[in-house]
Amino acid sequence: MGGNAPKGFLTDQCASMKRALEACMPTTVHRWCIWHIMKKIPSKLNGYKGHADIEQEMSQVIWNSHSKDSFDRNWNDFLLNFGLADNKWLSVYVWVYYADLYEHRHIWVPIYLDHHFWAGMRSTQRSESMHSFFNKYITQNSSFIQFVKQYDNCLRSREQAERESDAADFHTVIPCATKSSIEAQFQDAYTHAKFREVQAQLRGYSVYEVGEQVSSSIFNKFVVTYDSVAAKVKCQCLLFESRGILCRHALSVLSFEQVSQVSPRYILERWSKKVKRRHTHIKSSHDEPLMEPRSKRFDQLVFRSQNICEFASESEELTAILHRAYDNVIAEMESLKAKRKGTSSLSHENANLESVNELQSTPRIRTRGRPKNRLGSKLDKQITNATKKKKTRVLSEVKVMFFKFVAIEFIFLVNSLANV
Template identity: 80%
Template sequence: MTFTTLEDVEKFYRNYAKAAGFSTRVRSTNRKGNKIKNQSITCSREGKWKSKIFPTEKTNPTASLNCPARIYIYTLKDVGAWIISKVVLDHSHPCCPSKAEMLKQHRKLSMSIRRTIENNEEAGIRPSKTYQSFVVAAGGRRELNFIENDVRNYITREVHSFDRNWNEFLLNFGLVDNKWLSDLYEDRHIWVPIYLDHNFWTGMRSTQRSESMHSFFNKFITQNSSLIQFVKKYDNCLRSREQAERESDAADFYTVIPCATKSSIEAQFQDMYTHQKFREVQAQLRGKANCITRLTNSALGYSVYEVGEQVSSSIFNKFVVTYDSVAADVKCQGLLFESRGILCRHALSVLSFEQVSQVSPRYILERWSKKVKRRHTHIKSSHNEPLLEPRSKRFDELVFRSQNVCEFASESKELTVILHRVYGTVMVEMKELKAKRKGTSSLSHEDANLESVNELQSPPRI
């Protein structure tokens, strides 16, 4: 295939990638002086991630998966055209066209969007509100080719972590030396009543109502919101939750969190679990380094272990863990799996001691799997079909299309002149059509009145 410019080749392959369900990046470029001679464009999942430290502590997802898909292009010396010399179409990973719009390469902020973000930032409008205005104007999140994080990243607003807010809270109120708050912070990961550990709560806490529901709805409503406002905002809440789920699914599908250890059990969870749950598993695997396992009793494949966990320089917490090698069943006194569905560091320590390479399928819950089939996703949602008046709908469509035209025309003075000329011609044509229709509608209105009078005077017989 032959192209006029290098940009045309890159655009062609980028459009193909979006249709096929992946993204691209420039792998290598050879130059002669200031001119490019040839270039290699690959799938963005090309290459392999390698850790510079050991043990690996990286928990951010990586897309590198040694994907071979790529194209090679070079330029003809005499003609100046660009030719694709080699194409590799096979991928080392699945591609999903329906999720491609979530990839960073295929998300874009147009000039009008960027200007709106800048203006709203100067006016003190929060990024979430700015994004919601784009959603409403476009008629749904699926109509936008960017996500809320793109809006936040554009204005480079700093995200405050929990630790920073906690430290500021202690400093502002002079509570740095408060022992109770210090102990509370140290135990922040176990703010669950111990009596509920024997029940499966999927990680929910007793304070779920105040911490989760209130936090979620506070993005959309306030204590002064009326009932009518709540009903309207409730739809926005559902749309927001649906969009967050779509973004998480896309991240789980296209990226991989590297394993922190050489454990085959960790690799098993990496392949099955979503990023969020796999990070929890990795936290338990890292905590296993603080555990000392000792066999206390064993008979007929049933073993009892005492696992000591060092929580400070002089304090060890002891847990009793049982392992049935016949049933491949492991159970810890702490009941973390029974309450949250995640194997604890003590159970993992015993499995390592027993040289178990794969955990039983009963410890891999389908609800945490990235491949889970949710029944509700097959139900057609009405969130993306707002009820608008025909004129409002036409207006919104015209505004969005005109923004693209204006952005293209603003690139040069000549294009702007062409747009002004066409604009004047179109306005004259539309005014003439409107005037013509106005005269026709007046006659039609008179005819309708006459027909109505005649019908009243001589009603039709039934």
């Protein structure tokens, strides 16, 4: 983290973790996983008559309250309408010991948190999906050496998937759903995955009516502020602030104002298809130990190149000088590479493969606590042995009876044939 605390932290309703985050990371915004909370609703309200209607109304209050005041007002009305004012889980009265949800609404209700950037994360299911990804390679019975090898395979698989996605972003095009020049702007800048999210907002903006004031109360009103001088737009729903995507309400206003291009501040670099991720150049330290010097050299070159590019971009003359220098350097490197054709292009840094120590699994040691299989007492062993002997004896008797029966049948058959 570069010595800095994370801006946001997403957990379940763990009181110990909440206290630890408040003590160790006071500037970090802590958020409860809303998926875990919504999952508890059926079990918490199952005893009430019409619990299905209660669950539906509660979801409406949580997701469709567009201000803190409206949430407080809607929550109180919800409790009064369904007679839930004394419910320990939902109550707004702080004197109730278990006034859990409402008292901590600032760390789980979307309207209290959406003014912070979360990149679309509201639940811990993202980490659970990552666990599912690693479970394809690693099991609880994997040894330490297997863990290291499979972890390298995980990284390689992830890197390959990202390279394929990057190739699709650059060599294929998702057609625009509208004739909007703003959509074409996002099409050119964003990755396919993020552009599809933008398209979902663009498809919905046409159903909204834009005006200074909406007189009819049957419509949901979203207040959008637009500054034409500063080219700034802000919506009450806070979609851009929380997810980094312009909402359909803001896009409706921009269309109404006949804006052809959005400000660069609304095209985040993190979603750009042109971003180069450094981690795609990180090599496995276990399977390819000789690639570590190359990674270091790569990082050094990137650092120096960034400084040079920033300096050269100040003017056209400096940019032209850098282009000529690049052409000369590339020609020189290709000439040197041609001379060394047939040899490895990697510098081994005088490394010797025999000097690389093979990683071994750690010796198994007895862990603390009761083992999974309890050590049996002397009496247990005697009972077990006696049971085995009894089963063996019974089985032997069954086999003897079977052979006797077969012998009798055989004698009877022989006598019958003799009489014939």
